[in-house]
Amino acid sequence: MQYIIVGAGPSGVIACETIRKLNQSAQITLITGQSEPPYSRMAIPYFLEEKITESGTHLRHNSEHFSSLGIIVINEKVNAIETSKNFVRLADGTELGYEKLLLATGAQAVSPPIDGIHLDNVHNCWTLEDARNIASKAVAGSSVVLMGAGFIGCIILESLLKRGVNLTIVEMGDRMVPRMMDDTAGGLLKSWCESKGVRILTSEQVTSINDADSSDQKPLKVNLKNSPALPADLVICATGVKSNIDFLKGSDIAFDQGIIVNEFLQTNIDNVYASGDVAQGLDFSDQSWHVQAIQPTAVEHGRIAAINMVQNNSCKHHGSINMNILDTMGLISTSFGQWMGIEGGQESILLDKKNFRYLNLQFKEDCLVGISSLGHTQNIGVVRGLIRGKVKLGAWKERLMKDPSRLMEAYLASL
Amino acid sequence: MEKSLVINPDNCTGCLQCEMACSYENEGVFNPSKSRIKVFTFHQEGRFVPYTCTQCADAWCQQACPVDAISLNLVTGAKEVNESSCVGCKVCTISCPFGTINYNQSSGKVIKCDLCGGDPKCASACPTQAISYVDADQTGLDKMRKWATETDHASTNTPANA
């Protein structure tokens, strides 16, 4: 059997390994557009912080890892997929035939369409190459403007501060990490950052970026909608990502925001699957289909897609739980599932503003459907277990309504 | 024969000798807050429940780790955190549906049970045999493992946790 996996992020790599585990004789080819070994985006903040070197970001540390598993790695971009003939065409013109194909091409950073976004000292923060650029320019004493206070923006804050830069964050939304936290938690996170010396402008927008008017100023001028312009040495744009689907234009693989898949991670073409940030997969919580673009989902997708490719759709995907854990300069926040609550649901909330502690549980009847938290890390994984298992909490529901911090006991009692 | 930790909560008195033995072995100090095994107290029910990683077969933490820092010890079957590779991203801590891999803020890495390389100190410290280390097929951890597998594979069955 000939398997081709396109994309060497976590989803693609797990898929290759899973296929190998299930089928010792399969021919497995991993195609990556990057010219370097597969690396992890999750590790980039720690690279910026100089806690690890570049090799520390690698998904697999053993350079022989893929060859020892008999996985052929090709470093070339895929230009097109010919589903009727079962081959992929690489940028260099090579055509590779497959029997089963997995598209795990991930996502890319998107930048807002404003003037100056392509200037030299404006960078995204998504790839290792981006990180190298930021590392070389975010030097002590430099002024850095960070566009976007989302997950990526927050997670690199500590490394930027440790590099000794003067940092200003510009966020369009009215709070920090609006897509993983409510007003209360986002507001607390903002005051936490401000207490650490970061300037944060929420409900603010960068309208354009231009070169400085004169040479004695910082090289960039960042123009804002509601406030005076900010001088900057470096602008980091972390405003969002989108699935890498451009190469599918012209193919007959169906896509929307991402590639459309069914509960087996199978696309509209029978022998083509998609996984990870590029797949518009099933969300466990509301059974909707969308791109989650998070590491645990990428891994779950990769694994399940691989099983289905080898074992003929034997493993149904019940949906992934959207979940995040974020370390913003030492304040750890999490969100799981329907943290924003559901209609007709109930919630149990503890808030200790002074100590930046927050715990918000959301229930549907006596099942936990989501949480968000600040400052809670112990045994936090059980939230996934409780949500995923649709565990009926029974009497513990009422206890949790009184004191949500007894989550671990509730979990153990339900085992 | 591979061995497993077997926990019998009925025998537990909540003395925390296991937590001290664990933290002493791994951190060099007696520090229950850094223990890989935790005893939970159910005051109203009069029950104490020691709890730690079951070393599930297709470990979620291992799968989710973006930098290959969790590996299988072929001798003990334990999933071990390689401290030098772990960057502290914590993805494993939200991925493990059992909550048994935890972030250690002071080291900036995650910690989990590694069976002490085959001589788990919690078991030898336990005065009441609430924790023992025995042949894997006697463990009775099947229920949890089954759940692990099912959560893991998102198979057609409903998770077993009723």
Add this chain to the structure above:
Amino acid sequence: MSWTGKLLRINLTSGEITTEALNDQWKKDYLGSRGLATKYLSEEIDPACDPLSIENKMIMATGPLTGTMAATGGRYVVVTKGPLTNCIACSNSGGFIGAEMKSAGWDMIIFEGKSPEPVYLYIENDKVELLPADEIWGTSVWNTDEWLHNKHQDPLLRIAAVGRPAENGCLYAGIVNDLHRAAGRSGVGTVMASKNLKAVAIRGTLGVGNLTDPEAFMKAVNEGKAVLADNPVTGQGLPAYGTQVLMNVINEIGALPTNNMKDVQFDGAHAISGEAMSEPRKSDGRPNLTTNAACFGCTIACGRISTIDQGHFSVKNKAKYWGNSGGLEYEAAWALGADNGVDDLDALTYVNFICNEDGFDPITFGATVAAAMEMFEAGDLTLEQTGGIEFKFGSAEALTQSVELVALGEGFGQDLALGSKRLCEKYGRPELSMTVKGQEFPAYDPRGIQGIGLNYATSNRGACHVRGYTVASEVLGIPEKTDPLTADGKPGLVKAFQDITASVDSSGLCLFTTFAWSLENIAPQLQGACGNEWTVDYLLEVGERIWNMEREFNLKAGITSADDTLPPRLREEAAKTGPAKGMVSQVEAMMPEYYQLRGWSEDGKPTDATLIRLGLKG
């Protein structure tokens, strides 16, 4: 060396929080916990001060073995001047907060002054804050515990708190930690509340280490654990029945004080014994005892976790008390039960729950009710005075009503909150208070166990069994059997037990280890943790030094040799039944020899030579 070497000083008047290095010389002289805290207190307050005034201080202290893996190494003490006794008060407790305090990096916390508003102390390692307690002032310990866990969103927060009786000035209020462990005696909780301090909440994540010789320590710890496991008392009796293993034993030897010590045997003893706690109740088929439970690091696990029959009159329609909580230990079962002639196990368990919930000493409370019963039956107390409660021996209803009144500080509960000495004085029958230095006796009758009587009379914190538990030798034969009915040799036995106990208490270990351990087992653990100087001989010397330091404190507080005695009943009214029938306590006959062995003058003062020998005088 397993001290953290640091203490916290909390000035409640100003709100100022400072840290200090532990006095190096004092820790060598006094080890830790009881000894070291008493040294600090002796140096810092005038022993003659009013215990409930701003001049008094309160110290929470751990020992060098607290928070280590040494079996039972979870103890802490509260040392202050006690309002019940006007003597040195030193109440020892287990649970988990002691180890937590150590793990947060503190050997000791000294509280001084008085807060202008109700506050609680919150400690998270180096972060130490006094926070407002208005919302919990006026509520029980259990409510405070729940509120603090909720507020700090931390189920693992360890909490010690006082209840309403402490706030209301009940003279025997304790400090309850971890819901049902208590620094219970002498009114240490009353002192805490007098400072407007409601609770101490601790989260420690630094750990305890810094051992002098880790390998030797772990070896000694493991050997010690094996000795405890193999010993019939610590390995079987205590885990199975708790201290309640003693109820039937002490009754049989005729030393179970009954009906305010009028009698020495109780017909209902079995019904309230440890054995009975394990038997299924007739009503609901469940035993009173759910399980045994350990304090931090304890491999004995004598703690009782119990329920009350939901149909019992005491908890009808009170669902709050239907779950498990800390059950009866021997002293409480005796004071609430035998001493009042009450044999209703569920009633006693309920009263014990309330004592935990609102933080007051069940021994003093029970014995005070017993005194009230005797006065009521004798006509010294009227129905009008008791608010309509019939205080008759054997009345479980009188007992449960009393406990609620003391908890709430209402009605006759205000009189009962005085303790038996002041209660009996108030109603004109001072001789009916079964106390020494104002503190009520525990559960061993000095007529049937002669040595313990001498210990009661000389105990530095008033009548107390855990200052020199000669019962071990006189009844259980540990370390060797002595005849409980003879006074011969008892002064030496009492002194030895008192000195050893002072040492054990100061280490951070639980006294109950000494059912199985001698200092020969303890010294190696201390040596591994703290250095080779902690030999058996040195520990004996330290124990004796501590005892004499406490005595000096009490002498300065106004205690004289006249206070080293027992109430007339025990010296004059002979035991009516059992092996001790016809006997009275020979405490007066033993006293001269005791003073002499102690190196004290005839009027009970340590001589200069003694003080110099012990380094208590330059």
